[in-house]
Amino acid sequence: MTPIESTAVVTVAAIVLFTWNRLPVVVVAIGAALALCATGVVTLEQAFAGFGDRAALFVASLFIISAALDKTGVTAWAGQYLIAKAGSDGQTRLLIIIMVAAGCLSALISGSGSVAALMPVAVMAAVRLRQSPAQLLMPLAFASHAGSNLLLTGAPKNILVSEALEDAGLQGFAFAEFALVGLPLLAGTMAIILLLGKRLLPQQSSARLPADFSRHAQTLVEHYGLSDGIFRLRVRSTSSYIGVSPLEVDLNADGRLGLMAVQAGASGTPLRAPAISEGDYLLVRGDAEAVATLAADKHLALRDDPAQKGLFSRRSGLAEVVIPPRSALIGRALFPGMVTDSGDLVVLAVQRAGVDLEPGDALLAGDTLLLEGSWEALDLQLDDPDVLVVNSPDLVRRQAVPMGAGAGVALAVLTCLVAALATGILPPAVAGLLGAGALIAAGIMTVEQAYRAINWTTVILIAAMMPLSTAMVQSGAAKVVADHLVALTGGAGPIVFLAGLFVLTASLGQVMSNTATTMLVIPIAMAAAAGMGVSPRPVLMSLCVAGSASFLTPIATATNMMVMGPGGYSFNSYWKLGTPLMLWFFVMAVFYVPLIWRF
Secondary structure, rough: OOOOHHHHHHHHHHHHHHHHHHOHHHHHHHHHHHHHHOOOOOOHHHHHHHHHOOOHHHHHHHHHHHHHHHOOOHHHHHHHHHHHHOOOOOOHHHHHHHHHHHHHHHHOOOHHHHHHHHHHHHHHHHHHOOOOOHHHHHEEEEHHHOOOOOOOHHHHHHHHHHHHHHHOOOOOOOOOHHHHHHEEEEEEEEHHHHHHHHHHHOOOOOOOOOOOOHHHHHHHHHHOOOOOEEEEEEEEOOOOOOOOHHHHOOOOOOOOOEEEEOHHHHOOOEEOOOOOOOOOOOEEEEEEEHHHHHHHHHHEOOOOOOOHOOOOOOOEEEEEEEEEOOOOOOEEEEOOOOOOOOOOOOEEEEEEEEEEOOOOOOOOOEEEEEEEEHHHHHHHOOOOOEEEEEEHHHHHHHHHOOOOOOOHHHHHHHOOOHHHHHHHHOOHHHHHHHHHHHHHHHOOOOOHHHHHOOOOHHHHHHHHHHHHHHHHHHHOOHHHHHHHHHHHHHHHHHHHHHHHHHHHHHHHHHOOOOHHHHHHHHHHHHHHHHHHHHHHHHHHHHHHHHHHOOOOOOOOOHHHHHHHHHEEEEEEEEHHHHHHHHHHHHHHHHHHHHHHHHH
16 A cells, blocks of 8 residues: 555544544554554654654643642632632533633643643532533633634644744734634634533543542531530740640640640641640640630630631641551550650541540441641551551642642742743743653652653553654645645635635644644645635634634544543544534634635
């Protein structure tokens, strides 16, 4: 077979296997790359060049930055903000907010960057509003496609068509000139998704959803019967407790109060110094009125909202554990207020079948403990075979403590990334890798956490599909298709040519990157415009719109692939909502664009 025939066979086979959806997508993608190499269409180096490509590296770095935002509580904070804005009509308003944010952000940075920043926020907001993320994530990706046409910086294809005009001796498109078509594109996209999305998108996601821990502290307080209150009282400089040993603290409350622990400053760890000093905390359980009296008499600072702020803070929190069979703790007696052997955690409650144990009762398998301490101590000490952690402290902290430790650094890195992408002072891959490296260097993410944060299916899929784009250009298959289009439509007038140009560009864009598609079709479009004696401006702007119409397959763009896993979509999920959006983009590219940019 000729290279063109081989490319056509591999392309059709890949699309069929993707649609069949019985093989993992990475197996199909890598198989397509190897098949192109085996048939001699691409070299071995070209078959694997995608794994070192800038786009794959950029997407991988965005996953790390997104995970850092989630780990530091920025995602939880943003999710709470979106939920507050969504109000009572949660689903519709949340969907509108997500799409507007995606469209605006993708105008400044890449669509991949906007989706990476907003995807965890959308998932968390969906969980808290009891919605399926499948109803939010595809609209998020599709809105970023439309938003890429708002400004010159929205996508590389915008810069390519503008440079094509300048190379021809004409004035390029202005920075905000794209908004003349980008704004109605985004508005129409949002309207179609709002009208049809609920029926055309999956109602339930097959992806595993994270639990909602936003009210976890209150849940634990109620479950363990601590409703009377756990209060953290800060020792002031005038308190009579200064200089007193933790073992000699007398609350003088006629049994209405119990001292759970004395903590060293704001660290949340039990005090190991021989005496209490200013800034230390007393962890007290009991009646709120008695606690207020104690605070006034002993010059202690009383914090509000004990369940949320006192027990869950940026530095300390709670963890619930179960005693497993064969644990070394079986037979030991634990009681509230006791400090664990490590000296880092305090026992707040001990229960068996939901009932508090009496002091001195020995532990049995299945008993539960409620422990309090610093987040670092909870992560470290509970990695122990003698206990089973009910909910990971790390996951709880991410949601229950918005804007936690390291949030400022993560936000600063995100701001610098957006600035670098918007101004173009750094290539996207360089900016993304620098941002990910800065987060690791600052201790926000470890190297192992960074590895786990990357969705390797997405990265491998991007890298393995690049040889197909190379083969389309290198074999001449794409040019043959383009030349036939000009021959068929060029003599019927510019509007018919724009329709044919849209079909060609949008079709190629389902299996090739929109950048590669745009680069391929630009010379065809410029030659056709010259041959028909019309201005190339509407032709190139129509090409730009068509290059954004990548809705029918998950492999069309990196943003489509990024939401595939978290949304639980299949290969066939995309064309259902993508088809009406494709028709909208067709109308805009063929009939609206010539009204603004005249032939």
